[in-house]
Amino acid sequence: MARKRAKADTAGAPVTTVVVMCLYVAGKAPNSVKAIANLEAICRRHLKDGYKLEIVDVCEHPRRALADGVLVTPSLTKVSPAPGANVIGNLSDTSSVLAALGLPASEMQ
């Protein structure tokens, strides 16, 4: 798998892969709130600081969601590193999120 290398926050720290993601949600609707909480928990546990997450509220920015090809929310898109991936739903299934992000399910830190 081709992985884009990026420097971590501080100079001199080991070089790690930064996963860039975009999560599309519908305001404070229940599945959207759950998806944010679930994804943040997964990121904290498996990615530490090695990720960038953008949360787009489709109620406020519907055109942005349409332009990005999003049809339903909540919807998580992995932007980089390639290959891109998509997960639909409230992200309560951790293993499918990890698989989409290209992280081994057994990777526990």
Next chain:
Amino acid sequence: MNPPPPPQVLSPSDQRAEAAFKNWVRRLVTGAAELRALEAGEIDAVMDPATGTAILLPEAQAALQGSSRLAMSALDALPGEVCVLDAAGTVVMTNRAWRAFVTAHAGAGLGVREGANFLEACRDASAPERVHAEAVAAGLRDVLAGVRKLFHCDYVRHSPGGDCAFGLTITGIAQAGEVHALVTRESVSERKRTGAARNSGRAKASRIAAVARSGTSNRLLAALPAREYERVLSGLEPVKLTYGEVLYEPGERMRHVYFPSDSLVSLLTVVEGHRALEVGLVGREGMVGSRLALGIAVSPVRALVQGSGTAVRMTAARFLQEFRRSPALQRALFHFTDALMLQVTQTAACNRFHVVEARLARWLLMTRERLPSGEFHLTHGFLADMLGVRRVGVTSAAGALQRQKLIRYQRGNITILDQQGLEAAACSCYRHVRIMGLETAT
């Protein structure tokens, strides 16, 4: 970019409608993953490419309605009075305590009903409360414009049953690209009654005076200690000053002294056969008519309102009486008179030695300092009077400042775009008066 359209809301009233709705959603959603998530109830909204909107699913709608009901109940449970204003200042939501106040004090003070406009209520407030209402309105305008996040003021409401002191806080809330406002109000008198310490009537009066003081933004008055301000307060009367209004003509007896809040008054020397020339500028930092304190009742200059706004005024006789009695007022006035003299002498030298463009920059900065906003309305003729030059001189100087992108000048409306750049373009007199003014103030 256009503002996004609101999410489309469909009524999930009966089972059949919901089934039809879900079928329609299925037609929109074609992917297997989306369908699976939809069946599992994990989807909140579907994008409709035809209308460019997000459609909330019935379950999500119901949940959001439930959470907004919860928010309303929480607001109602608060003991203080709370209301929410939209970006135009219209009351869109109130809590139980606020509604109870409106019912109990029908039409009085700043008790504003849902659907009414808070700014208009401030404008229509009756005379004794107007000073505070105007300060509240100015604070609210700042919050809604995003200039400040929080505004707090204490004010007194006079009623036949006795004076009531209130603490009012306005907080900005970001809402769909606009700023809305949350207004909370609590009765200071109530707080005191329920508090353990029982204050004497004198201390209460002093407190009321202290809260009343924060209602006017005149710095000379604000510098007075509570007890002396309390005495001065009863002699003050709020007035609206309008652009172009003449408060005194040279040689005329000064019947009132004026303490500007957000208005601005120019002192002009009138020399026969010439245009009037500005020699001093008074805003919220001072007062107009300070010569009375020196024992002279006749104005040497024309006092002309050049920025509309509010002020409080006092009769000359009452002012002299207060001036004799109050050492703090004497000190505040000596400082102000000294600063004004400094301004006048520096202006005289400036008018003689400096080029029009630098003088205009200085004058705009001085005006800006004395007004709450960076925008003001001035005509060429007026500016020519202020600077003692012909109109054509003003046109070319304003044009030069505009070309450097320091100001914008359109049909007499001046906006300062670059404060630092304008300071660099101004003559040294601006910095000199400021530095000396600060020294005398300390």
